[in-house]
Amino acid sequence: MRVPLPRPQTANEWIEYAYTGAGEVIDRVREAQVLLVNKCRITAEVMDQAPGLKMIQLMATGMDNVDQVAARERGIVVRNVVNYGPDAVAEHAMACVLQLTRRVPEWQGLVNAGQWSKSRFFCMHDFPMRSLKSMTLGVLGNGAIGDHVAQFARAFGMAVIRVERRDATEVRPGYVAFQEALARCDVLSLHCPLNDQTRGLMGAAEFAAMKPGAILVNTARGALVQFDALKASLDSGHLGGAAIDVLEIEPPPADHPMLTWSHPRCIVTPHIAWATLEAQANLASIAMRQVEEFMRGVSQ
Template identity: 65%
Template sequence: MNIVWLESETLAVPLPRPACPHQWTEYPYTTKEQLHARIAEADILIINKVKIGQAELDAAPRLKMIQLVATGMDNVDQAACRARGVKVSNVVNYGPGSVAEHAMACILQLTRRVPEWQALVHDGSWSASRFFCLHTLPMNSLDQMTLGILGSGAIGGKLADFARAFGMAVVHIERQGASSVREGYVSFEHGLAHCDVISLHCPLNDQTRGLFGDEVIAKMKPGAILVNTARGALVQFAAVKAALERDHLGGVALDVLDVEPPPKDHLMVSWQHPRCIITPHIAWGTESAQSNVGRLAIKHVDEFLAENQ
């Protein structure tokens, strides 16, 4: 089996090699122009964000399996793969703690206003103070706040554990437009109106694309914090910007954008705000999580090879 790994630089740790006999070809990255030539003789493709559609399947007549080193599979035309008999495999739950830690770190930064306090040190405000400390910015304690989690998978569950350890009340928010509210959940509207922090962990689909726009954000509790470590297109960036600028939102943390990497003139890159944290899709990226995603991806390849040798 000829295995081709198209994007090795998307991981900071090397992939282990399959145990079954194979030929291995690895590229640090692959452009659209390079793609067809590189996959022409591949039996198994290992990818992260490279897009595979009908044209790519036609260019890879030997292809039998696509293994993603990721959970999301929206970059692969799964219907076309099924029609061709190509197995598509992803990796789930490889690092829920990593993403949840990042979300919790953002919540702490924004509730304790760490970036703003640091700015007051460097602009001379602390040095000019009459007293030993500053009381410029109001802060709330986490044990007086409610976290709402939209998306009840492993990451949301891990974040709930972290938040409860800090004394936060935690609620799970039902999907928008749900005909009934599941046991242990609050309605979407109740979550918007009552949660001090809302963290997004839901998939991107036709129902959730652009969900947090002007209308939904306007229904959020004044001063609430919005955290998105899921998919960038869940939120509308102009709406986020407007809500922060009028102080309806108390803070925003985005680890994902709609285009990655974003152009320099992307709204969330070119605009800065002291209560807006933007990080480069790195919530998942602890070394242990990256090792896990590689180990699980190659485990799936080994299982496929064992079944098809």
């Protein structure tokens, strides 16, 4: 994080590490009573080596890096931070939609290559562009981020549909069935959690069912998308574009298929949709308020 963490007012001994590798976790948590952590894995083994541990405060919304069953069995409170920056993620999603519909990276590439200077005319028409007012956005995931994306999209004049879960036995009022939505959406934005039902959600069959020229945006979890299928759909020209802010392994290995392959209609960013300075400050504030409340409760 690029913003400082506030300190709790309750008396404490504060120890901070800028980075902790997997092999350093146990040694660094042995004496901890309250642990602030983001992506480090906190397993039952780690907890057993920290007998005084009473609280784990995640500096994130996702909780999959902590063994929550083991924590409950040991009486350890686990808290996360929710809704600290839904507008930040939604802004990023819409920025990517605008880049892909107005072809911003491709125009910039032509300019950098000197093509504008060589043109006989004042402007260029190499890439067709679309107005958002003519497009339909599908939002899969009904949390605060999805709500903000829908709000921003409507401000641009887009039609917005709520997409029902793929495995739903019935369609909720106000929602559109998953397969129908794939065929209708010009843009599909993913905001659903990663679980057994959503892992690999978007694969070859789903991309084939999407409207020709449609755009996929994923700012949720990397493993929602099957990347080989995404690449094939973009290479074939069926998909009109994709914006990926998350991968299933982070940081990814240098030979990850989304890093070794480059496509002018695919934007890959390093899990930064959430990371405006305002959202980081809000995350820190909420997390420390929760820690403070816990510490006061324990000390009373």
